[in-house]
Amino acid sequence: MAVINIKSLTDEKPRFVGGHRLCAGCNEGTIVRQVLLAAHEYDVVAFNATGCLEVTTSVYPYSSWGVPWLHEAFENTAAAASGAEAAYKALKRFGDIPEDKKIKFIAFAGDGGTYDIGLQALSGAMERGHSFLYVMLDNEAYMNTGIQRSSSTPEFAWTTTSPVGAAKVGKAQPKKNIVEIVAAHGIPYVATASPSHYVDLMTKVQKALSYEGPTFLAVYSNCNRGHRNDTGDSIKVSRMAVETNYWPLYEIENGKYHITFKPRNPKPIEDWLKLQGRFAHLMKSGNEDKVAELQQWVNSKWELLQKKEEFSNSL
Amino acid sequence: MKVALETNQLIALAMKQIEPHVVAAYPITPSTEVVQEFSQYVANGDVRTEFVPVESEHSAMSACLAASLSGARVMTATASQGLAFMWEMLHIAAASRAPIVTIVANRALSAPINIHGDHADSMGARDTGWLQLWAETAQEAYDNTIQAIKIAEDPRVRFPMLVNYDGFTTSHAVETVEILEDDQVRNFIGSIPKPQYSLLDTEHPTSFGVLALQDYYMEFRKAQAEAYKNVKDVVLEVADAYAKLTGRKYGILEDYKLDDADVVLVAMNSAAGTAKDTVDALRKEGKKVGVLKIRLFRPFPVEEIREALKNAKAVAVMDRAYTFGGPAGPLFEEVATAMVNQNQKPLLGDFVTGLGGRDITTDEIKQIFDTGYKALEKGAFEPLVNWVGVRE
Structure with a gap:
């Protein structure tokens, strides 16, 4: 596995091209380009759950995909990848494709397609041990249908189905920890990433692809329409998610935790919240306790993560 | 072997x-x-x-x-x-x-x-x-x-x-x-x-x-x-x-004693076998009855159904499923649609049978054929949809 060299990677033929209909400032295209560039040494077959990425990149008769690409439905991307990977193994065994043909399978899905409706198919595929990388683009709500809450939406965030009113202050439940759920399957490689830390992201893609068996990458994906931030601020918001420890960058490799970026002086959660209109109500007086609660949530998760790193490496 | x-x-x-x-x-x-x-x-x-x-x-x-x-x-x-x-x-x-x-x-x-x-x-x-x-x-x-x-x-x-x-x-x-x-x-x-x-x-x-x-x-x-x-x-x-x-010849449909049949029963899957046995018994009594078994249901063989039923006078369709709120069972609807706009067409009736694994007996099939003969006398299947072998 080579060290990521962005300059030389820009010479590679892009396998995901512009002309798609992702919103201005959307991070999904950026992330997919980073993932496919990191995978440039391999023949890749991609899968896509129903969602923003799928509908905007495959508008017939156009396609942004320079690799074979399959969209079946919303909840079954991991099952689709399972089927293609099974076919790949069988076709080799039957001698119908050459034994030395090497393909890497990469599935893309959003948080709705992963945390919620696709969780069963994901868990099944991980347990069965199919060899593919599952990249989850986490924009923390159902953005394609118009910003509805998912189990990935952070507590107190406004969405169209967790609105803010006299009786409710946005989403009532904290964000589900999908990374730990996936890691509990005992698969070889699970990691988080952010497009703001692209070398880290691309290194993790290469690491994941170096393994046989299922691997998982959770990528923070700012959605300016849903998070209510300026279109030019997507990377800034992503970086702030990392620097506040809201979205820590780490990997779990064969059960061992490794935090790949430790902010020297973590910024207060408020610095990330205030960039996004979905938390505007928390910036009003009277909601200080909610901000403190979120800060506490971040702190305890960060502390636990560090302890897991320490403990898993002591084994 | x-x-x-x-x-x-x-x-x-x-x-x-x-x-x-x-x-x-x-x-x-x-x-x-x-x-x-x-x-x-x-x-x-x-x-x-x-x-x-x-x-x-x-x-x-x-x-x-x-x-x-x-x-x-x-x-x-x-x-x-x-x-x-x-x-x-x-x-x-x-x-x-x-x-x-x-x-x-x-x-x-x-x-x-x-x-x-x-x-x-x-x-x-x-x-x-x-x-x-x-x-x-x-x-x-x-x-x-x-x-x-x-x-x-x-x-x-x-x-x-x-x-x-x-x-x-x-x-x-x-x-x-x-x-x-x-x-x-x-x-x-x-x-x-x-x-x-x-x-x-x-x-x-x-x-x-x-x-x-x-x-x-x-x-x-x-x-x-x-x-x-x-x-x-x-x-x-x-x-x-x-x-x-193999020597085993299949078609899209299977005709059983249809050539001179006045009353025809349309069936699918295992009930077709019971129906054929019943036809044999009824034929001994001199009744001109037959069975049309559908092998290819999709695509629905419209022309073949028309051809097979062109000489029939009454057709009883056995439905082992029901379309709630629809005009009749699903197979009936398909057969009826195939026969629509034909100059000469048989009387058509629907018979809902064998739901949830209930036995479809030769007696019940005889009863369906009887209903077919009665329809010929009356000029119509009344009612259109008949539930067979069910407690009312």
């Missing part, structure tokens, strides 16, 4: 002989044994198939679809709630022109939950775009399974196909059947024709499952509708080739 096996085991044997690249399946009564027996062939190393024991039927069909689009020969088995759970993916598989063959041991749908024979599952799939073959006996289920592969994968077809037989009545019955040798089966079906586009062809990347809006969606649908026109010819070609190999 003759063997005596339970039909589910027999179908697993047919699958072993077919040796698909991929089988992705989930257990459900009464089709479980098909997959269970097949997984033993995998464990024994008798087949090179990649068996994917998925976590749900929805994932079974999702995995089958991706495998099929990768150029693999793909099979699965299910029933009832399992087929219902696949419903979303059934449409996508057909529209994606993925020639997956799915074995269905037909079973009732919940609620109340019931594991026995009934056609509600595959009738519910009638608008999904899947081809459907139906079988009266274990022999037919075996023969249809092998023919289904060749029909579905034919480049003129490339549609997925359901191979139906009745849950328990057929699936768990032991019959002596004539089977082929493994190499006869493999020579007959040949290799799966190479698809024009494959998901694994990284040299020629293709996007599958794209978004088509107001400007193209309707053309996609029309193209799909046109392609079904090829199916009947291929079904007959495959049947001819199979007859040459």
Whole structure:
């Protein structure tokens, strides 16, 4: 596995091209380009759950995909990848494709397609041990249908189905920890990433692809329409998610935790919240306790993560 | 070679002989044994198939679809709630022109939950775009399974196909059947024709499952509708080739004593056998009765039905499923639509029988024929829909 060299990677033929209909400032295209560039040494077959990425990149008769690409439905991307990977193994065994043909399978899905409706198919595929990388683009709500809450939406965030009113202050439940759920399957490689830390992201893609068996990458994906931030601020918001420890960058490799970026002086959660209109109500007086609660949530998760790193490496 | 096996085991044997690249399946009564027996062939190393024991039927069909689009020969088995759970993916598989063959041991749908024979599952799939073959006996289920592969994968077809037989009545019955040798089966079906586009062809990347809006969606649908026109010819070609190999000749329909029949019963799956026995008994009493058995239900053989029923005076359609709130049972609606606008057409009546595995007896079938004769006297089936063998 080579060290990521962005300059030389820009010479590679892009396998995901512009002309798609992702919103201005959307991070999904950026992330997919980073993932496919990191995978440039391999023949890749991609899968896509129903969602923003799928509908905007495959508008017939156009396609942004320079690799074979399959969209079946919303909840079954991991099952689709399972089927293609099974076919790949069988076709080799039957001698119908050459034994030395090497393909890497990469599935893309959003948080709705992963945390919620696709969780069963994901868990099944991980347990069965199919060899593919599952990249989850986490924009923390159902953005394609118009910003509805998912189990990935952070507590107190406004969405169209967790609105803010006299009786409710946005989403009532904290964000589900999908990374730990996936890691509990005992698969070889699970990691988080952010497009703001692209070398880290691309290194993790290469690491994941170096393994046989299922691997998982959770990528923070700012959605300016849903998070209510300026279109030019997507990377800034992503970086702030990392620097506040809201979205820590780490990997779990064969059960061992490794935090790949430790902010020297973590910024207060408020610095990330205030960039996004979905938390505007928390910036009003009277909601200080909610901000403190979120800060506490971040702190305890960060502390636990560090302890897991320490403990898993002591084994 | 003759063997005596339970039909589910027999179908697993047919699958072993077919040796698909991929089988992705989930257990459900009464089709479980098909997959269970097949997984033993995998464990024994008798087949090179990649068996994917998925976590749900929805994932079974999702995995089958991706495998099929990768150029693999793909099979699965299910029933009832399992087929219902696949419903979303059934449409996508057909529209994606993925020639997956799915074995269905037909079973009732919940609620109340019931594991026995009934056609509600595959009738519910009638608008999904899947081809459907139906079988009266274990022999037919075996023969249809092998023919289904060749029909579905034919480049003129490339549609997925359901191979139906009745849950328990057929699936768990032991019959002596004539089977082929493994190499006869493999020579007959040949290799799966190479698809024009494959998901694994990284040299020629293709996007599958794209978004088509107001400007193209309707053309996609029309193209799909046109392609079904090829199916009947291929079904007959495959049947001819199979007859040459086995001596067993299949058509799209099976006529039983129809030539001079005044009252005809239309049936599918195992009840057709009971109906034929009843016809034999009634013929001894001098009654001109016959049976029309439907083997190919999708695409629905409109012309063949018209031809088969052109001399009938009264036609009783047996529905082993019901369309709630509809005009009649699903098979009746199909037959009636086939006969509409014909200058000469028989009286038509619907008979709902055998739901949830209730026995369909010769007495009940006699009663249906009697009702047919009464309709001839009265000039109509009154009522149009008759529930047979049910406590009121």
